[in-house]
Each structure stands twice: as structure tokens, then as C-alpha cells.
Amino acid sequence: MDRRYDFRTIEAKWQKTWEDNNFFKVYEDKNKPKYYNLEMFPYPSGHLHMGHVRNYAIGDVVARFKTMNGYNVLHPMGWDAFGLPAENAAIRNAVHPARWTYANIENMKSQLKTMGISYDWDREVTTCKPDYYKFTQWMFLKLFENNLAYKKRSAVNWCPSCQTVLANEQVVEGCCERCDSMVEKKQLEQWFFKTTAYAQRLLDDLDKLPGWPEKVKTMQRNWIGRSEGCQFSLAIEGRAETLSVFTTRPDTVFGVTYMVLAPEHPLVEKLAAGKAQEAQVKAFIRKMKATSDMARTASDAEKEGVFTGAYAINPLNGEKVPIWIANYVLMDYGTGAIMAVPAHDQRDFDFARKYNIPIRVVIKSPDSPARGEEMAEAYAGEGVMVNSGDFNGLDVAEGQKRIIAYMEKHGIGQRTVNYRLRDWLISRQRYWGAPIPIVYCQDCGIVPVAEKDLPVMLPEDVEFKPYGESPLSYVENFYKTSCPRCGKEARRETDTMDTFVCSSWYFDRYCSPQESEIPFSREAVDYWMPVDQYIGGVEHAILHLMYARFFTKFLYDINMLSCEEPFTNLLTQGMVLKDGAKMSKSKGNVVSPEDIINTYGADTARLFILFASPPERDLEWSDQGVEGCYRFLNRVWRLVTAYADTISQVNIPASFAELDDEARKLRFRTHTSIKKVTEDIAGRFNFNTAISAIMELSNALGSYSDNEEQDLPVVKEAINTLLLLLSPFSPHICEELWQLSGNKESVCLQPWPVHDPAALLQDEVEIVVQISGKVRDRITVPAGLTEEQLRQIALASDKIKQLTQDKKIVKTIVVPEKLVNIVVK
RNA sequence: GCCGAUGUGGCGGAAUUGGCAGACGCACCGCACUCAAAAUGCGGCGGAUAACUUCCAUGCCGGUUCGACUCCGGCCAUCGGCACCA
Numbered sequence: 001m002d003r004r005y006d007f008r009t010i011e012a013k014w015q016k017t018w019e020d021n022n023f024f025k026v027y028e029d030k031n032k033p034k035y036y037n038l039e040m041f042p043y044p045s046g047h048l049h050m051g052h053v054r055n056y057a058i059g060d061v062v063a064r065f066k067t068m069n070g071y072n073v074l075h076p077m078g079w080d081a082f083g084l085p086a087e088n089a090a091i092r093n094a095v096h097p098a099r100w101t102y103a104n105i106e107n108m109k110s111q112l113k114t115m116g117i118s119y120d121w122d123r124e125v126t127t128c129k130p131d132y133y134k135f136t137q138w139m140f141l142k143l144f145e146n147n148l149a150y151k152k153r154s155a156v157n158w159c160p161s162c163q164t165v166l167a168n169e170q171v172v173e174g175c176c177e178r179c180d181s182m183v184e185k186k187q188l189e190q191w192f193f194k195t196t197a198y199a200q201r202l203l204d205d206l207d208k209l210p211g212w213p214e215k216v217k218t219m220q221r222n223w224i225g226r227s228e229g230c231q232f233s234l235a236i237e238g239r240a241e242t243l244s245v246f247t248t249r250p251d252t253v254f255g256v257t258y259m260v261l262a263p264e265h266p267l268v269e270k271l272a273a274g275k276a277q278e279a280q281v282k283a284f285i286r287k288m289k290a291t292s293d294m295a296r297t298a299s300d301a302e303k304e305g306v307f308t309g310a311y312a313i314n315p316l317n318g319e320k321v322p323i324w325i326a327n328y329v330l331m332d333y334g335t336g337a338i339m340a341v342p343a344h345d346q347r348d349f350d351f352a353r354k355y356n357i358p359i360r361v362v363i364k365s366p367d368s369p370a371r372g373e374e375m376a377e378a379y380a381g382e383g384v385m386v387n388s389g390d391f392n393g394l395d396v397a398e399g400q401k402r403i404i405a406y407m408e409k410h411g412i413g414q415r416t417v418n419y420r421l422r423d424w425l426i427s428r429q430r431y432w433g434a435p436i437p438i439v440y441c442q443d444c445g446i447v448p449v450a451e452k453d454l455p456v457m458l459p460e461d462v463e464f465k466p467y468g469e470s471p472l473s474y475v476e477n478f479y480k481t482s483c484p485r486c487g488k489e490a491r492r493e494t495d496t497m498d499t500f501v502c503s504s505w506y507f508d509r510y511c512s513p514q515e516s517e518i519p520f521s522r523e524a525v526d527y528w529m530p531v532d533q534y535i536g537g538v539e540h541a542i543l544h545l546m547y548a549r550f551f552t553k554f555l556y557d558i559n560m561l562s563c564e565e566p567f568t569n570l571l572t573q574g575m576v577l578k579d580g581a582k583m584s585k586s587k588g589n590v591v592s593p594e595d596i597i598n599t600y601g602a603d604t605a606r607l608f609i610l611f612a613s614p615p616e617r618d619l620e621w622s623d624q625g626v627e628g629c630y631r632f633l634n635r636v637w638r639l640v641t642a643y644a645d646t647i648s649q650v651n652i653p654a655s656f657a658e659l660d661d662e663a664r665k666l667r668f669r670t671h672t673s674i675k676k677v678t679e680d681i682a683g684r685f686n687f688n689t690a691i692s693a694i695m696e697l698s699n700a701l702g703s704y705s706d707n708e709e710q711d712l713p714v715v716k717e718a719i720n721t722l723l724l725l726l727s728p729f730s731p732h733i734c735e736e737l738w739q740l741s742g743n744k745e746s747v748c749l750q751p752w753p754v755h756d757p758a759a760l761l762q763d764e765v766e767i768v769v770q771i772s773g774k775v776r777d778r779i780t781v782p783a784g785l786t787e788e789q790l791r792q793i794a795l796a797s798d799k800i801k802q803l804t805q806d807k808k809i810v811k812t813i814v815v816p817e818k819l820v821n822i823v824v825k
Numbered sequence: 826g827c828c829g830a831u832g833u834g835g836c837g838g839a840a841u842u843g844g845c846a847g848a849c850g851c852a853c854c855g856c857a858c859u860c861a862a863a864a865u866g867c868g869g870c871g872g873a874u875a876a877c878u879u880c881c882a883u884g885c886c887g888g889u890u891c892g893a894c895u896c897c898g899g900c901c902a903u904c905g906g907c908a909c910c911a
Contacts, residue, residue, distance in 0.1 A: 173908095214829080214830095215829060215830070215905085215906080218828065218829060218906080218907095219828095219829085219905095219906055219907080221828095222827095222828070222906075222907055222908095223906095223907080225907090225910065227910070227911085229911080245911080246910095246911065247911060248910095248911065249911080260911090296909090301909075303909075326909095327909085328909045328911095329909080329911075330909080330910070330911090332910095333910045333911075334910070334911060335911095337911095338911045339911080340911090341911095345911070346826095346909090347909050347911080348911085350909095418910080418911090419910095420910055538905085538906095541906085542906090611837090611838095611849085611850070612837060612838085612850090613837065613838070614838085617831090617838095618904090619837085620836085620837065622836080622837065622851070624836095624850095624851055624852070625836095625837065625850070625851060627851085628850055628851055629850085631850095631865095632850080634864095634865095635865095638865090679841080680841095683841080684841075686839095686841090688837090688838070688839085688849085688850095689838090689839065689840095689841095689848085689849080691849080691850090692838090692839075692848065692849035692850075693848090693849080694849095695849055695850075696848080696849070699849090702866095766845090767845095768844080768845050770844085770845085770891085770892075772891070772892085773844095773890095773891060773892040774892095775845060775878095776878080777878085778845080778878095799878080810891080811891070812891085813844090813891055813892080815844055818844060818845085819844055819845075819892095821844080821891055821892065822891090823891045823892090
């Protein structure tokens with residue numbers, strides 16, 4: 001047989017075979033253990049990039065490996081198809097977002113198919129199709145029904161370039177996550193999902209996810225930002241209103257020397273009204289409005305503020321303290337007001353020094369100054385309370401408890417927990433998204449669309465230009481409707497939903513994607529969910545992964561799901577870099593997957609991307625590395641085709657009797673490779689080392705030259721093993737070679753090989769002899785010797801004798817099968 | 826500033842439980858095949874040294890240990906996340 005490795009023909013052939021025979025179609029099968037393997041579905045930008053290739057190559061190895069190990073594997077793919085790029089492209093190229101999106105999906109799907117991934121395409125989910133977004137809207141209605149979707153007017157993040165509002169999670173360092181424009185604050189009435197109602201569970205249940213990277217859990221914990229303390233009220237001198245503040249340090253309440261409100265605080269104007277400071281206060285508010293959030297919240301920003309002219313009364317000591325407003329207090333955390341304790345809070349300290357406000361020490365430790373004037377910085381450490389009336393002498397922890405108890409007893413305040421997490425702002429003033437199923441009626445107010453009337457169809461004939469309002473608000477036959485409750489003329493909500501809503505439940509839909517009356521069947525999700533292995537980029541650590549967890553908990557609560565967490569194990573893959581930087585058009589360092597697949601084939605592309613580094617680490621793209629993997633597959637091709645005819649006539653016996661040295665060495669390599677590859681894939685996803693073990697097997701086969709007839713079963717076993725082990729990585733070439741060497745059934749339907757422990761036994765092992773930890777000799781000995789025997793052999797070695805002759809042997813350490821260490825003096 | 830990760834040849838990386846540092850691949854060098862080149866095959870490849878089976882070497886300094894890339898303490902650098910969160 002003398003054919004060269006024609007990857008083009010081979011890959012097309014096997015992709016067709018798999019497809020024609022529905023190889024990857026799965027059904028619920030109670031007789032097999034299930035395995036739900038999921039890669040994050042892509043946004044259909046039109047082209048596959050290397051990050052996708054890496055993501056899906058990793059996923060496919062896991063899927064094929066699990067299938068060969070007897071699992072019933074669900075491995076679906078779909079499209080996160082709503083979103084801004086489609087709309088922007090529509091505006092730029094005068095093409096409808098739907099057409100643009102569907103064309104992209106078609107293109108990416110065919111690119112994906114050339115990768116040869118084992119997807120069950122019958123389960124394909126496309127979030128912009130009415131049969132899907134019908135149920136995204138259904139989710140909204142359920143949340144609304146359960147008081148978890150609400151509308152409110154507040155200061156929201158506005159991206160002037162995207163012309164829409166953004167959720168908190170979508171603002172990165174004050175800029176829009178998508179387009180990097182500086183985000184502005186706007187007062188708008190918007191729809192929110194009450195994620196804060198789930199803050200504690202989202203936090204607690206992270207502990208139930210041992211299969212998640214610590215890094216991601218930490219990021220979510222920080223994002224949720226739980227802090228314990230108390231909230232209490234202060235009277236305002238000469239007014240009926242009270243001022244409410246949150247603090248984590250109630251033990252320092254006797255150290256309060258002033259109060260601070262956020263400039264946006266609703267009380268500010270009232271407090272300053274008629275005071276000498278009124279003009280100053282108004283000017284400061286104006287200035288803050290003009291300052292971007294980014295500039296204002298930068299930690300190195302200079303603290304500034306003004307006195308309002310009003311005073312509050314400290315409820316614990318009756319003291320009158322001035323109320324200021326300052327840039328360093330934010331309206332959207334806590335109550336938008338703080339008690340300031342300059343002696344024990346660095347921010348308050350900086351501010352007090354600048355404006356000559358007294359600094360009073362109330363926590364004293366042996367190594368902290370006793371007087372405010374002596375302090376160089378605030379003291380936030382442990383100590384005992386001083387200058388605190390009846391509470392003097394208590395330590396920080398005890399003081400906090402006692403102060404809170406006192407406040408609760410006297411109705412001043414209570415213990416509270418505050419979260420940094422905000423509710424999820426889900427309305428978007430854009431066209432290409434799922435319409436929010438709500439109607440506004442003059443008489444009935446906010447009325448949800450009836451379930452039977454879903455989906456609220458996105459109209460097609462629309463002018464897309466964003467004017468800061470949803471394009472739907474200009475489409476009369478969309479917004480004009482009748483009230484679902486009273487039937488009178490009413491107006492539809494014209495905002496659409498954040499696309500993260502769509503991606504918060506798609507993994508449930510994959511379980512039964514054909515359902516038309518319900519979002520998913522209970523039976524199907526009970527069989528498949530939760531996802532056993534989820535794979536995707538770490539950039540979703542907070543956004544998507546927290547929203548999906550929120551949805552899952554909600555669906556559990558309304559008895560739609562039996563699991564409370566959607567993803568049991570999470571693998572966050574690293575980025576694909578070129579010349580040390582993320583591939584991007586602007587840097588001109590993009591390598592196109594299409595080119596690579598055309599030049600070397602999908603098997604090579606997949607192999608390289610898995611070989612170049614472990615999946616969680618960033619991967620440096622190397623054209624020469626790709627070349628090396630291509631060479632390796634060519635070597636495998638030559639090796640196997642050279643043997644194919646011979647071994648197709650050979651049977652592998654149930655047990656191997658007498659083998660000569662060469663054959664035994666080859667069997668040893670075959671079985672160590674099985675063991676290594678299995679452990680590397682199953683145990684720790686180290687595909688790079690799994691591939692090197694496969695290469696070692698191939699090298700061993702290559703240098704095996706002793707072709708006696710009676711040893712051919714050993715060769716056949718080695719070749720079969722090589723193909724089986726390599727098949728999850730580079731499936732097409734393995735299918736072809738598997739067939740060429742006389743096998744009838746597809747390689748990917750074979751059971752995963754199991755190593756034979758007997759083949760791993762060696763008659764001889766090399767042990768290292770050290771003197772005081774330095775290698776001084778190597779001796780080949782029979783396997784299985786006792787410690788004492790090894791010690792004697794080591795001491796008997798000429799070299800060791802010579803090196804130890806005038807030394808005193810203090811002790812010897814023996815590690816069986818490995819080493820002897822002789823400690824001398 | 827806080828939290829987390831990472832740091833090993835010319836390069837990507839390996840060493841899984843404290844036991845031979847550098848597996849596997851790339852690059853490079855030599856040889857074979859060839860008129861020649863490519864492809865392929867064989868061999869070499871951390872540094873020092875004339876040489877060795879000698880010494881040095883896993884970011885830096887120190888410690889524990891018979892033995893440390895691995896454990897402990899202190900630093901440095903790079904990357905990522907959070908950042909006036911009261």
C-alpha cells in the first residue's frame with residue numbers, strides 16, 4: 001500500500017459518513033450513564049477564530065473520550081444570535097440584521113463542520129428564532145409573576161456609542177464592555193431582574209462547586225461583595241427626616257466627627273436649602289454631574305467635598321456632627337450616606353486632614369497613636385474601644401456585637417448585610433433582541449402579555465438607526481396593541497432584552513429543543529442536567545456564568561428544574577496568542593482557522609492547538625509547531641499504512657505468552673501509553689502530555705524493527721492502540737487508518753482501551769545510587785528486590801565503594817525501584 | 826492598594842505523592858539518501874570545562890530535609906480580576 005496522506009479527501013469522507021449515519025445523535029437512555037458536555041455557544045460573527053477552534057477542539061476530545069468510555073454523551077451546538085454587531089452591520093451595509101445573522105450562522109456552521117466535531121446538530125439552538133425567544137419571553141413572564149422582574153427609574157449606565165443602557169457587569173473600568181466607549185450615567189426608567197434576591201445563594205452555592213476553578217469562584221465572590229455590618233438612623237438637627245447609613249464598623253461610632261452624603265443623595269438639596277452654603281453645594285453637585293464616573297471613582301482621585309450647613313445627631317453620644325457631601329461617597333452602594341470616622345478609615349482620614357475636621361481615636365492598640373493629631377494614617381487594626389462611653393475596654397469584635405445589640409434594643413438600627421451586587425438591568429434600546437412581553441395600559445398600568453400570545457414577534461420592517469430609543473418605538477404596528485386585561489388600546493414595551501438573558505437558559509433548551517409549548521421537557525432536563533463539563537473563555541467568569549446560575553436557581557424555585565447549579569465542572573481555557581498578544585485585526589496578528597484547515601487539515605489544527613499548551617493556559621500560536629504536528633500525522637500515516645495489509649490478517653490473542661525482548665518493550669510502551677493518555681484526559685485535561693505519550697508510542701513503533709511473524713499481534717495491538725488513543729484528537733485520520741488496517745466498525749464507536757497491568761511489569765529496573773543526595777552511579781537490577789537487597793547491591797558497586805572508602809556511612813535511604821541514597825560524613 | 830495566577834534550555838512545555846531536572850515537540854547542528862534541493866531517515870543539542878562519570882543551573886534571598894522545580898518564610902517580575910463598596 002503506498003498512498004500519501006490526503007487529508008482533504010479523508011476529512012470530507014468521514015465527516016460525511018458521520019453525518020449520514022447520525023453518529024452523534026443522542027437520546028435519553030436510562031441504561032447508560034449520561035454525560036452532558038457543553039462548550040459556550042458562539043456569537044455568529046461570521047467567522048471562526050482560533051479561540052473557537054481551541055474551545056471546540058477541547059470539547060470534542062472530552063466528548064469522544066467519554067463516548068468511548070461508555071457514556072451517553074450530549075454534545076450540542078447553537079448560536080447566541082441576538083446582539084449589537086448584527087444591528088451595526090445592518091446600519092453599515094444596509095442589510096437586515098436577520099439576514100446578516102443567518103448568513104453568518106450558515107458560514108460558521110460549515111466552518112465548524114470542517115473541524116469534524118461530534119455535535120448532535122439536530123439539537124441546534126438559535127436564540128434569535130421565534131421558537132426560541134418565545135421562551136426567553138416566557139422566562140421574563142415567570143420572573144415578572146414572581147416579582148423578580150420590575151421596572152424602576154434610576155441612574156443607569158448609558159453607552160453613547162451603542163446607544164443603549166448597560167448592566168453593571170457590562171461596564172469595565174468605566175467603559176462599555178463591547179465598544180470601550182466611556183459610559184455615562186442617565187436617569188431612565190428601565191427593567192431589572194432582581195438578582196440581589198439571590199445574592200446569598202449565589203455566594204453560598206459557590207462552595208458546592210468543587211469542579212470550578214478557584215479563580216472564577218473568587219471573582220464571583222468579589223463581585224457579589226458581601227459585607228456585614230449595621231444600618232442605623234441619625235436625626236437631623238431641625239428636621240423631621242432622618243439620615244440612614246450603613247457601616248461595617250459600628251464599634252467606631254463614637255469616633256464619628258462628620259457625615260458624608262453622595263452628591264446625588266435625595267436629601268442634599270433640602271438640607272442645604274436656605275443655608276449660607278447653598279450656592280456652594282449646588283456648584284459642587286453640578287461639577288460632580290459633569291465628572292465621569294470613571295474619573296470620580298478612580299482610587300487616586302483627590303477627595304473633595306463641601307459642607308451642607310446641616311448637622312446630624314450621633315444617636316450614641318448625642319453629639320452634633322456636620323453633614324458634608326463628597327465625591328468619594330457613591331449613591332448606589334449602601335444608603336448613599338456614611339458616618340465618617342477619620343481615625344479608623346483611611347478615606348475619611350484623608351478627607352478630614354484636607355478640610356481640618358477633627359480626628360478622634362476610639363480604638364486603641366499598644367502600637368497606635370492615642371491622639372488624632374499624631375496619626376500619619378488611619379488605624380484599621382485590632383484594639384480596644386476608648387472614648388466610647390459605656391463601651392470602653394471592649395475589643396473590636398465584641399464592641400461591634402454590643403453596639404449593634406444596643407442599637408437594636410433602642411430602635412436606632414439593626415444588623416444588616418450589604419452586597420455589592422446590583423439588580424440586573426436587562427432592557428436595551430435596540431432592535432435585535434427579544435422583545436420584552438409587556439403592555440402599558442392607561443387604565444391597567446403594566447400588564448404582562450398572556451402566555452398564549454407568545455412570542456411577541458420582532459417586526460421585520462424596521463428602521464434600525466439608534467436614536468437613544470428602541471427602533472421599535474417608531475414601528476406603529478408593533479407598539480400599537482390592545483390591553484391583554486381590559487382590551488382597550490394600549491402600547492407595547494419597545495425595549496428588547498439583554499442578550500445575556502437568552503444565554504442564561506440555552507443549556508436547558510438543548511435537552512429538548514423541539515418542544516413548542518414549553519421551554520424544555522422536565523423529563524429531558526432531569527435526565528441531562530446539570531451540565532457535567534462546561535468549557536469556555538474566562539471572560540465570562542462573572543457575566544454569563546452568574547446570570548446562568550441565577551436563572552437556574554430561579555427555575556429550580558418554580559419547580560422547572562431539579563438542579564440548583566447548572567454547571568458541575570467548569571474549564572476556562574486560556575487565550576490564543578500570536579507574538580505574545582491576543583490575536584486581533586488591529587494588531588494584524590490573526591491566523592485564520594480556515595487557512596490552517598485548508599493547508600494542513602482539521603486533524604493537524606486540532607492536534608496542534610491541544611498539544612501546544614495545557615488548556616487553561618494561554619497558548620502561543622506557532623506556525624512551525626503546526627508544521628510539526630502535520631509531520632507527526634504523516635509519520636503515523638506512513639507507519640500504519642506500511643503495516644496495514646499485514647496486520648489486517650492478524651488476530652490479537654487474549655493473552656500474550658512468550659515474547660522476545662523487542663516485542664515485550666513494544667507492549668510495555670503500548671500499555672504505559674494507554675495508562676498515561678487515559679489519566680491525562682480523564683483526570684486533569686492535560687491533552688498536551690497525553691499527545692506526547694501518543695508520540696512516544698508512535699516513536700516506539702517506528703523504531704521497532706524485529707518483524708518476526710509470531711510478534712505481529714504485538715505490532716497490531718500497538719497500532720490499534722495508537723489509533724484509538726489518537727482518535728479523540730485527530731479523528732479523521734484515525735478512522736481512515738482504522739479502516740485500512742482491516743477494521744469494519746468506526747474507530748469512534750470502539751471502547752476505550754484498558755491497560756494490561758501485566759504488560760507494565762518489567763524484569764529489570766535502573767536504580768540511581770546517590771551519595772549524600774548526588775547521583776554517583778546507576779545500576780540495572782532485577783525488579784522487585786527488597787530494600788535490604790537494594791542496599792547491598794548499591795554498597796557493593798565498585799564506584800560507590802571507591803567513593804565511600806574513607807568516609808563514614810551515616811545512613812542509607814532506599815526507595816524501592818527508584819533509588820538508594822548513601823549519606824556519608 | 827487588595828485578591829489570584831504564573832516564573833524551568835534558543836522557543837512551546839514536562840517532571841501527577843518531596844526521589845535521575847529538561848519527557849514530547851519546535852528551532853538549530855552533523856550525517857545518510859540526492860547531480861542538487863525539498864521530503865524522509867539516523868545522530869547531537871542547558872551552561873562551564875581540554876576532558877570527565879566534575880562543577881553550576883528551575884525568578885532572587887533564606888529555611889526545613891538524607892534529598893526541594895515541588896514544602897515553609899521573605900522579596901522581585903509578569904499577567905489577570907477588583908478597586909474611594911463605607
